[in-house]
Amino acid sequence: MLTDANGTLSNPTTPDNGKTWIATFTPTANVEDNSNTIGVNLAGVTNAAGTAGTGSASSANYSIDTKRPFPTNLTIEDPKLCAGESTTVTLTFSEALNRDSLTLARLGFTREVPVNPGTLS
Known part of the structure; x- marks a missing residue:
């Protein structure tokens, strides 16, 4: 070898x-x-x-x-929202991803709350 x-x-x-x-x-x-x-x-x-x-x-x-892609930046345009408002979330990776590999099913909320904190689209 x-x-x-x-x-x-x-x-x-x-x-x-x-x-x-x-x-x-x-x-x-x-x-x-x-x-x-x-x-x-x-x-x-x-x-x-x-x-x-x-x-x-x-x-x-x-x-x-063989490098794994990783997020380099995640920004939330407006971090303080009230009912009925929305904001833009921008996620930047270390390299381009296959367009079909990042789906809504791969995103989510990271803390548990008693009620649904909102929806992602």
Whole structure:
């Protein structure tokens, strides 16, 4: 296995006696980076005749996004309301969310009160 700050690459295996090699990359949690590459030092490998390769080969850049989105700001336009009034609540996240993932069912009131404190839309 090969591990760096952004993930772990499993030991390579070959399904066809050495021409094709396969390894599994598992990204590290809480990483957001789009400048990743995987490379091989060809001087460290040999063919069936024992001839060593030269140079290196690298993949194209690939992205990792295992960071969880989190709220960075929550503001209430008017924090003191009376019956019949309404206000705007603005919630800002650390990154764009999938439009279908934040629904009214995910929002709620954080303290228990004996009566319904209002409605969210």
